[in-house]
Amino acid sequence: MADEKDQHDSxxxxxxxxxxxxxxxxxxxxxxxxxxxxxxxxLSPLKDLTQIPTLRQFxxxxxxxxxxxxxxxxxxxxxxxxxxxxGVTPHLTAQPPLDGVQxxxxxxxxxxxxxxxxxxxxxxxNNQSRDPQIHYISVLEMEKGAVNVETSNTDYEGQVPKxxxxxxxxxxxxxxxxxxxxxxxxxxxxxEPDGIVVVDYNWCIGCRYCAAAxxxxxxxxxxxxxxxxxxxxxxxxxxxSNRPRQVGVMxxxxxxxxxxxxxxxxxxxxxxxxxxxxxxxxxDPDSEIAxxxxxxxxxxxxxxxxxxxxxxYFTDV
Amino acid sequence: xAEHDWEKTDAFRNTEIPYWLLLAVSAAFVAAAWFFYSxxxxxxxxxxxxxxxxxxxxxSPARTLKKRLxxxxxxxxxxxxxSAGPSSSDxxxxxxxxxxxxxxxxxxxxxFNCHNNAKRDFFAEDGxxxxxxxKVETLCRKCHGTTYRDWxxxxxxxxxxxxxKAAGEQKQLPCIACHDPHSPAFKPMLAAPAPRKxxxxxxxx
Numbered sequence: 001m002a003d004e005k006d007q008h009d010s011x012x013x014x015x016x017x018x019x020x021x022x023x024x025x026x027x028x029x030x031x032x033x034x035x036x037x038x039x040x041x042x043l044s045p046l047k048d049l050t051q052i053p054t055l056r057q058f059x060x061x062x063x064x065x066x067x068x069x070x071x072x073x074x075x076x077x078x079x080x081x082x083x084x085x086x087g088v089t090p091h092l093t094a095q096p097p098l099d100g101v102q103x104x105x106x107x108x109x110x111x112x113x114x115x116x117x118x119x120x121x122x123x124x125x126n127n128q129s130r131d132p133q134i135h136y137i138s139v140l141e142m143e144k145g146a147v148n149v150e151t152s153n154t155d156y157e158g159q160v161p162k163x164x165x166x167x168x169x170x171x172x173x174x175x176x177x178x179x180x181x182x183x184x185x186x187x188x189x190x191x192e193p194d195g196i197v198v199v200d201y202n203w204c205i206g207c208r209y210c211a212a213a214x215x216x217x218x219x220x221x222x223x224x225x226x227x228x229x230x231x232x233x234x235x236x237x238x239x240x241s242n243r244p245r246q247v248g249v250m251x252x253x254x255x256x257x258x259x260x261x262x263x264x265x266x267x268x269x270x271x272x273x274x275x276x277x278x279x280x281x282x283x284d285p286d287s288e289i290a291x292x293x294x295x296x297x298x299x300x301x302x303x304x305x306x307x308x309x310x311x312x313y314f315t316d317v
Numbered sequence: 318x319a320e321h322d323w324e325k326t327d328a329f330r331n332t333e334i335p336y337w338l339l340l341a342v343s344a345a346f347v348a349a350a351w352f353f354y355s356x357x358x359x360x361x362x363x364x365x366x367x368x369x370x371x372x373x374x375x376x377s378p379a380r381t382l383k384k385r386l387x388x389x390x391x392x393x394x395x396x397x398x399x400s401a402g403p404s405s406s407d408x409x410x411x412x413x414x415x416x417x418x419x420x421x422x423x424x425x426x427x428x429f430n431c432h433n434n435a436k437r438d439f440f441a442e443d444g445x446x447x448x449x450x451x452k453v454e455t456l457c458r459k460c461h462g463t464t465y466r467d468w469x470x471x472x473x474x475x476x477x478x479x480x481x482k483a484a485g486e487q488k489q490l491p492c493i494a495c496h497d498p499h500s501p502a503f504k505p506m507l508a509a510p511a512p513r514k515x516x517x518x519x520x521x522x
Contacts (some may be wrong), residue, residue: 008318022333022334022335022339027334027339029473030336030339030383031339031343034339034340034343034344034346034347035343035344036380037346038342038346038347038350039345041346041350041351042350042354042355043405044350045354064344085390108472110443113503113505114508115507115508115509116361116373116377116508116509116510116511117373117374117509119373119509120369120373120374120509121373121374121376121514124369124373124374125374130366130367130368130369131366131367132513133367133512133513135512138512154511154512155511155512156508156511157508157510157511158503158507158508159505159506159507159508160506160507160508161505200472205482227366227368227483232369243353260480260483261481263479263481263484263485264478264479264484264485265477265478265479265480266375266474269475270376270475270477271374271375271376272338272475273379273495273496273506274475274495274503275473275474275475278471278472279435279469279480280480281480281511285482286473287471288470288471288476290384291470291472292472293471295445295472296472316467316472
């Protein structure tokens with residue numbers, strides 16, 4: 001009555017219920033082994049995690065709350081880290097802001113020829129990543145007749161200046177009302193009493209709010225581990241300026257804080273072949289920056305933003 | 318009929334899954350994980366890392382300064398005897414010896430507007446006076462008064478060293494460190510490379 005043909009017609013009939021190849025148990029065993037191997041492979045990047053902070057790093061206080069002894073200890077620790085990674089003992093300082101000094105920068109738009117020497121002098125001074133490239137200064141090439149940042153070009157090459165064009169280098173404007181410091185959720189970036197807006201790379205959590213808030217496109221993020229050849233490292237370093245950065249932190253122009261607080265000019269100014277770049281103490285009436293504010297036609301980029309920059313563009317005449 | 322259709326759609330249920338397929342699929346997952354892990358640094362890199370060449374940040378000015386007024390390595394007085402007195406030839410035409418000099422200084426087209434005709438090692442001050450080579454700005458200010466004013470206040474030209482004169486020496490470049498006096502307009506120069514935007518995968522450090 002239940003002959004073979006009936007059995008075959010039945011939807012519940014399996015000629016070989018668990019097959020001759022794989023049983024359910026075997027299948028699960030192999031699948032579990034495969035899944036475990038795949039998971040191990042996927043997690044293997046954790047093996048290379050070298051940036052687990054030490055307890056002391058983890059418990060470091062905010063820079064503005066550090067005592068001189070704590071600062072000294074931290075500088076020693078960072079120097080040791082740099083020596084380990086680059087084989088050079090750096091001269092790492094944490095200079096305090098100068099009394100009676102308000103730093104400001106001015107750039108002569110009529111003289112700039114867009115040669116980009118400032119860009120690379122900055123890279124050379126401030127230990128930026130060479131690959132991927134990080135530049136604090138963007139030189140905008142614009143057509144004469146208007147200040148139109150939207151149609152500007154940063155990719156020009158060859159002989160400069162190009163006919164019918166002028167150049168406007170843009171970097172951190174060190175605003176008196178900086179929108180970038182307002183949005184920082186952890187106060188890793190702030191404005192120092194001498195007017196320099198700084199970033200503590202040990203405090204930055206990499207949320208990039210500040211880059212979004214900056215109207216001047218001045219902030220640069222380390223999306224990858226910065227690559228800097230050992231021989232290119234500049235051993236003159238400041239805690240808040242050009243000490244080597246790690247992946248996942250924001251950085252930007254600091255007016256070469258480690259130089260300028262020692263009384264020197266910034267690196268971008270020293271290299272400018274046309275002398276378009278001017279820097280100094282606004283409070284000193286004999287400084288070139290005071291002379292520019294007093295005598296020249298000064299222009300502020302995106303004045304309507306109300307950021308009150310400490311970076312001025314000017315022209316002769 | 319309906320039963321028969323159902324049986325067809327259930328064909329897979331009766332198919333055996335061989336061992337080798339299971340192993341191959343597992344191995345493929347592991348291989349894929351390894352591929353993405355090992356290539357995690359390659360994405361975004363292209364070619365060798367950018368090298369910041371020293372000429373991109375060389376701070377020497379556009380022109381090389383000399384210590385004295387000279388041409389072809391010889392001081393002017395080596396040929397021009399001061400006792401010979403002033404030249405009376407056409408002051409707009411340079412002699413054959415100085416044919417390398419191309420004068421493109423606008424309407425200032427007379428050699429002795431700037432060079433002292435009697436004492437060739439000096440520049441020409443008003444009324445036959447002498448300006449030494451290293452005080453060239455006193456010559457240039459005879460015509461370029463407003464530029465000289467800006468230069469003294471520091472808004473024209475470049476200063477190097479220390480903004481804070483109490484902390485160190487501040488050097489100010491003279492006019493001829495950037496401007497060729499015979500052709501003073503600043504010359505075009507080669508721009509340092511543009512920032513890299515596009516990279517292809519490949520090279521690791």
